[in-house]
Amino acid sequence: MRSKNLKIRLLIGAAIALFFVFKRCSQQEVNPYTGRTQTISMSSDEEIAIGLQSAPQMAQQHGGLYPNNEYQAFVDNVGNKLINNSIAKQTPYKYEFHLLADPNTINAFALPGGQVFITYALFSKLENEDQLAGVLGHEIGHVLGRHSAERIAESDYWQGLATAGSVGADMGEMVAGIGQNTLLTNGRDDELESDDLGVLFMIKAGYNPEEMIGVMEILKAAAGPNRIPEFQSTHPDPDNRIEKIKEAISKYKKNPEIQGF
Numbered sequence: 449m450r451s452k453n454l455k456i457r458l459l460i461g462a463a464i465a466l467f468f469v470f471k472r473c474s475q476q477e478v479n480p481y482t483g484r485t486q487t488i489s490m491s492s493d494e495e496i497a498i499g500l501q502s503a504p505q506m507a508q509q510h511g512g513l514y515p516n517n518e519y520q521a522f523v524d525n526v527g528n529k530l531i532n533n534s535i536a537k538q539t540p541y542k543y544e545f546h547l548l549a550d551p552n553t554i555n556a557f558a559l560p561g562g563q564v565f566i567t568y569a570l571f572s573k574l575e576n577e578d579q580l581a582g583v584l585g586h587e588i589g590h591v592l593g594r595h596s597a598e599r600i601a602e603s604d605y606w607q608g609l610a611t612a613g614s615v616g617a618d619m620g621e622m623v624a625g626i627g628q629n630t631l632l633t634n635g636r637d638d639e640l641e642s643d644d645l646g647v648l649f650m651i652k653a654g655y656n657p658e659e660m661i662g663v664m665e666i667l668k669a670a671a672g673p674n675r676i677p678e679f680q681s682t683h684p685d686p687d688n689r690i691e692k693i694k695e696a697i698s699k700y701k702k703n704p705e706i707q708g709f
């Protein structure tokens with residue numbers, strides 16, 4: 449009796465797993481700006497809508513917008529220069545750059561669809577315009593690489609498989625474990641892809657791409673010698689990023705037309 453139950457559970461589990469595998473296959477598409485095949489379950493318009501909808505809350509969480517129009521205009525200027533000189537201009541995304549008041553959290557981030565943020569804490573640590581271009585270029589890379597949309601689709605997939613596993617043979621935890629690792633790995637790849645694109649955008653807009661390394665040094669110093677484990681597990685090591693950035697600089701300096709990974 450027990451083995452019959454198990455058989456049924458395994459069959460149901462396999463059916464659910466197959467459904468998610470099939471669904472994932474049907475959601476594969478080639479990103480026209482990076483040439484990379486990724487799992488995506490939403491349109492560019494949906495990405496833009498999600499970004500616009502979440503932007504006010506994100507700003508709120510970081511003390512709202514920085515109340516200096518001159519600095520904000522400077523950020524806009526650098527961001528627009530990166531877009532107008534690169535393939536970012538050919539995307540359907542609506543780019544907006546926000547300088548946030550937060551004086552403590554050294555951070556920059558992007559919402560899907562083109563909403564880009566930098567905190568005053570990070571802005572004030574930057575030594576020159578090129579470094580600001582490095583930060584914004586990296587964030588534009590997340591938008592164009594559709595990283596949020598990909599993460600959403602991937603987490604749906606792994607959750608689906610975890611459900612299938614738990615129905616099938618109490619393997620849910622194991623599959624969920626794989627899922628989490630995959631998301632973390634994606635996180636690392638996202639950062640490296642964004643660094644790579646950031647370097648390309650800097651070169652195209654006439655900025656010194658070497659300053660992206662300066663940005664990494666600032667992030668490294670900000671993290672301190674006792675980096676918290678979360679930082680290490682979800683972000684690539686800054687030294688590793690610097691190595692990859694150097695590779696990207698020589699790759700794109702030789703041929704700024706090449707794209708893809």
Ligand SMILES: [Zn+2]
Pocket residue numbers: 586590638639642
């Ligand atoms: Zn990033």
